[in-house]
Amino acid sequence: MKIRSRYIRYGLMTIILAQVIYLALGLGARSFEAYCPFGGMESLWGLFTAGEFSCALGPLNLSLLISLIVLVALSKKSFCGWACPIGFLGELLGRLGGKIWKKRPRISAKMNFRLKLIRYAVLVVALYFTYKTGELILRGYDPFYIIFSGFGHGSAGVISVIVTVAIAIGAFIIPMMFCRYLCPLGAVFDPFSRIGLIKVTRDESSCTSCGNCDDACPHDIPVMTLEKIRHRDCTNCLECVDACPERDTLQVRVEL
C-alpha cells in the first residue's frame, strides 16, 4: 500500500507546531521568537552597524536563517512545506476551504505571478522599518508573532485582529495565500530555491497527461508540463507525487 507523504508531513508539522505552542506558553527555556528564521534577516543591519542583535533577537535566529538557506539550496522550500507552523495552519485552512467550497475561484497564472511580487515589497518594507528603527515594529502584522504571542506585547490591537482574520479568510479561499503572496521569508528563499538540488522530476514516457498533479499542487505549479520542477515556489511537499496514478512517473531526485 502506498503511504501518502502527506501523513508523514502532517505528523512532522504537528510535532513542530506543538513545540512552538509549548514555547509560546512560556514553558521552554527560550521565547518562541528565538526560533523565527526571519529574525535573522531582521538582525543583519544591527549586527553590521552596531554589532548587536535587534530587540528580542539573538544568534539562534541568525543560525536558523543560515541553516535554512543551505537547506533551501539543497531541497528547495522544503522548510515551508515540512516545518513552518504558519504554512501548516494555512494549508489546513486551505484544505477545509476546498472541502466546503468545491468550486473555489482559480487565480490565473498571470495574476498569480503579479500578486507574488507583493512578497518582495513586504520584504523591503519589513527590513526598511526594522533597520531604520532598530525595533521589530512590524510584529503587529506578522501572523507568526500575533498568533503565538496571543496578541501580546508589540501587536497592533484591532489592526492585528483584522490582519489575522484577513489572512485566515485568504487561506480559506486561495491555497497557501500567505506563503504565495505575503511571506517575506519566502522572498528571501526564492533565489536559493531555484537552484535547489533535490526536486520532483517527471518521466514523460509514462505520463498520461491526466492532470492530477496540476490539480494537487497547492502552489498551482504546472507539473504536467515540466520535466524537472525547478519552480521557486515548490516546497517538495510531494502532493503531486501522491496524486500521480502512474508508478514512478513523478520521482524525487537529485538533479541540477
Ligand code: SF4
Ligand atoms: S510541484 Fe509537487 S512538490 Fe512542488 S509544491 Fe507542487 S505539489 Fe508540492
Ligand code: SF4
Ligand atoms: S499525475 Fe502523473 S500521469 Fe498524471 S499528468 Fe501528472 S505526471 Fe502525468
